[in-house]
Amino acid sequence: MSGALLEVDGISVSFDGFKAINNLSFNIDSGELRAIIGPNGAGKTTFMDIITGKTRPDSGKVIWGEENVSLIKKSESDIANMGIGRKFQKPTVFEDQTTRDNLTMALKNKRKPWAVLFYHSNADDRAKVDDIADEIGLSDHLDRRAGDLSHGQKQWLEIGMLLAQEPRLLLVDEPAAGMTVDERNHTVTLLRRAAETRAVVVVEHDMEFIRNLDCKVTVLHEGSVLAEGSLDHVTQNQDVIDVYLGR
Known part of the structure; x- marks a missing residue:
């Protein structure tokens, strides 16, 4: 695997005769920030569905971690527990709970019924929540109801x-959608900081946002990798201009 954290090798999947993913291969290393772009229908969402176990590929391999574990037959919960987190485009939070409560509920603790039922916050957990709130820029909003946040x-x-x-791997789908310029800039900082300690894959259409991420870019088209490299490199590729940027 040449040190890759995740290796996707030759995966394909069809839906009612339509090939959503076509012999796609993709590697990402620990601590790497990667952007994925491409036209609608390029296979970006299906690609993430396969990694997270929501969709089973018809062929190919998805290999995870230093132990080279196959993810193909793993459940979504097993894959999440192995260290792959996914954020969908529309935010899903517990709106009637505070920011602090949302973060506390998400902490990596024991999930057995009795452990959850009799859980009591402790100093370590409170410190973790404070650190995360600082990292995401919500320290001043910990006691606000999540539904009242922008x-x-x-x-x-x-x-x-x-x-x-x-x-260990964070998959983020169109984080800049619906954000103000200041919010987009903060999100760039947040994702770049997150990638210092884990791998981060960002699917996005906003080219200025991608440029500010300043990372390697993978372009998907018709379920395959069309081009890969810096943003300047892929945006000068005539095939990328024809199928995506020219639109």
Whole structure:
């Protein structure tokens, strides 16, 4: 695996005869920040569905970690417990609970029924919540009801809830959608900081956001990798211009 944290090798999947993913291969290393771009229908969401166990590929391999564990037959919960966290485009938080409660509930603790039922916050957990709140920029909003946060703040809270689970790989779907310029800039900082201690894959359409991430870019088209490299490199690729940027 050449040190890769995640190796996707030759995966394909079809839905009613339509090949959503076509012999796609992709590697990401620990501590790497990667952006994925491509036109609608390129296979970006299906690609993440396969990694997280929501969709089973018809062929190919998905190999995880230093132990080279196959994820193909693992359940979504097993994959999450192995250290792969996913954030969908629309933020999903417990709106009637405070920011602090949301982060506390997401902490990587024992999930057995009795442990959950009789859970009491302790100093270590409170310190972890404070650290995460500081990292995502919500330290001043810990006691606010999550439903009262702005759209961007809810996005950060959900990212924080994923960080609380201590993932080794974070998959983030269109985090800049619906954000103000200041919120997008803060999100760039947040994701770059997160990638210092884990791998982060960001699916996004906002080219300025991608440029500010300043990372390697993978372009998908018709379920395959069309181009890969720096943003300047892929945006000068004529095939990328024809199928994506030219639109």
